Amino acid sequence: MLERGGVPFSNANVSFLRNFHIALADTSPTSASQPFVSTDGVINARARVLGGGTCINAGFYTRANSELVNESYPWMEKQIVHQPKLAPW
Template sequence: MKEATVAPTYARFDYIVIGGGTSGCALAATLSHNANVLVLERGSSPYDNPTAMDKENLINTLVNVTPNSWSQPFISEDGVYNIRARVLGGDSVLNAGFYSRAEKDYVEEAEWEMEKVEAAYEWVERKLVFEPQVMGWQSAFKNGLLEAGVIPYNGFTYDHINGTKIGRYDLRRSWP
């Protein structure tokens, strides 16, 4: 990894991937087996500070919105305060590894081709996503959400649906 300011003024790549999120990293890793690939990511690397990804530091990582942090605050179009990632690995680095598909209404509103979207999801899920073994702290977290009224409990699913669910991905599985 290098800062863009120290990159050579001329370089040749077979592919340039914009965004080092869940899909961008998996795509770049796959393409790099047979091609030269450049990944452009606006944020830093989560590997610079591995303790920030520890479950004990989840809240601290989310609330740290200083200019060099992984979390960037924003307000959605409907006025909801939220956090998005500015780090290699994307939002999945910040959200405890949860992965979900976009709602069908979102895909339609974005005017994306549903067949291509489905194919992309299937590719990412083959490369990255797996059903986790639920550990004690995850059960406690899930039970806390349910007790706080985040219902219904939806179990393990890739669908982006309201309620409490279990989801996980492991970006490292995509790298050789």
């Protein structure tokens, strides 16, 4: 599968991480992203380059305080985990 558009790597907004935020906001004819509205009305951006959405996508994660995480496990287990009642075979 090929997506429409040109090769994105000459675009500084795609090639350099420090410009990532610009790539999503730039909707000019030479940008790597294109605005669209989904059928349910969600405003978003999609790739307009050869290679697809990986040129404008990123992942984010955070780590919780490990003490808080360790305290949360017993609470969660108490809330949702249960031991089934097993009958003899």
